[in-house]
Amino acid sequence: MKKEENIKVGISIGDLNGIGAEIVLKTFEDPRMLEFCTPVIFASIKTMTFLKNHFKINVNLNGIQSADKIIPQKINVWNVWNDHVKIQFGKEDTKVGEFAIRSLEAATKALKEGNVDVLVTAPINKHNIQSDTFKFPGHTDYLAQELEGNSLMLMVADSLRVGLLTDHVPIKDIASHITPKLIKEKIETIYHSLQMDFKIRKPKIAVLGINPHTGDNGVIGVEDDKVLRPTLEAIKKTGKLVFGPYAADSFFGSNNYTNFDAIIASYHDQGLIPFKTLSFGQGVNYTAGLNKVRTSPDHGTAFEIAGKNVADNSSFKEAVFKALEIFKNRIEFEEITKNPLKFNQKKI
Known part of the structure; x- marks a missing residue:
């Protein structure tokens, strides 16, 4: 290494x-x-x-x-x-x-x-x-x-990890973007990333619903019942620990998020508003699923304070450390994958 x-x-x-x-x-x-x-x-x-x-x-x-x-x-x-x-x-x-x-x-x-x-x-x-x-x-x-690879925006702050089914998509187009194919791809990407990049052997993943109250049995939209729920059931049958859909409005406030290794939100603000509320200034934006490691701070250009020498560099520093950590985790994962017996003997 x-x-x-x-x-x-x-x-x-x-x-x-x-x-x-x-x-x-x-x-x-x-x-x-x-x-x-x-x-x-x-x-x-x-x-x-x-x-x-x-x-x-x-x-x-x-x-x-x-x-x-x-x-x-x-x-x-x-x-x-x-x-x-x-x-x-x-x-x-x-x-x-x-x-x-x-x-x-x-x-x-x-x-x-x-x-x-x-x-x-x-x-x-x-x-x-x-x-x-x-x-x-x-x-x-x-x-x-x-x-x-297949990219996925994954916001990270310590053990809190929030990924997105759709990222920079207008609200009016979100439901049409969320298909069984997309759901399976994103969950596969985040699952593999949790194993390879974060050293979690059997990840536990929560998925947030598309509609308020996950549709209330079709009263507030049918996408959760017709698309999201059956797709998650099919993924569970493959052995992955995937749970949901959960109603997004109470999921973070109830601390339910602490029971999972990652949460997948259906759209940008559904995931990033609670993430930034809980971690702003310490969070990192990680692009999971690619063959190279890329991170960034969890904020934008902040034009309103630019040039005034008052910007906080905490999130950028965290992004550097997270990139280094993931890079080293990937090297270790590759070594384990190539020679699991040797790795297990080292651990004994």
């Missing part, structure tokens, strides 16, 4: 008018972080130097042009552009959006080619990144195309 400090963490810088660069630099201002990994920021040394001076953050940056120049236990800045970037904190700017995408594309390429081991993404603005060549509602959808 790689030594911790040699695990290379690729970082896409996000929207430069937001808080992304600030939380990245604040995270690695703590020199102890370099004992855990080697950061590689995809931006430009000129831009990052301006930002570290603006925020008066005491870090040393190592500008590089290629993977062979990465120095372990240094903050490496991979020069993706040489252009001058006009930074206007708190402003939505399509030009700045272009730099965010250039950073993301370069970081993803490095990840695919093995030049970095994991990817941690700083927040982007979903509106100003849109162009003729980039038409994705966010990181997850782009990475699902670029990396192999």
Whole structure:
């Protein structure tokens, strides 16, 4: 297994008018972080130097042009552009959006080619990144195309893990998106991720209903009875510990969520509102189901406080640690899968 400090963490810088660069630099201002990994920021040394001076953050940056120049236990800045970037904190700017995408594309390429081991993404603005060549509602959808596997948005904070059947889908379209095929795919993805990424041998998964009170026997919609419930029953017969559908309004307030290794919500706000209420600032957005590890903080660009040097980097730091943990868990899982007898003998 790689030594911790040699695990290379690729970082896409996000929207430069937001808080992304600030939380990245604040995270690695703590020199102890370099004992855990080697950061590689995809931006430009000129831009990052301006930002570290603006925020008066005491870090040393190592500008590089290629993977062979990465120095372990240094903050490496991979020069993706040489252009001058006009930074206007708190402003939505399509030009700045272009730099965010250039950073993301370069970081993803490095990840695919093995030049970095994991990817941690700083927040982007979903509106100003849109162009003729980039038409994705966010990181997850782009990475699902670029990396192999079936992606699933999984929000993580300690033992609380909330996944989504549908993520960036308008409310009016949710019911039509939830099909038996989708349900089976998402549960398979989260089940395998819990085993491989979180070392849970026999995961216990709860699924939240689509309609209020899971439809009240058809009074408030039939999707839970006709689609969700029978599909979950079929999955149970395969031996997976899958339970539900549960009425979402009381599930978290009753602490029922503590009885499960993961919860799958039917749609974005149904899962993320309780998750962020319970864990905001400490949560991590993890894209499960892909052949590479990607995490991000659980918040957005926070334009309203950008440039003021008041952003809290806790969630970004957690995202780095979670990426490292999952990376190491995957290596161990692969070793166990290849030689289970040897692993069992080690445990005795």
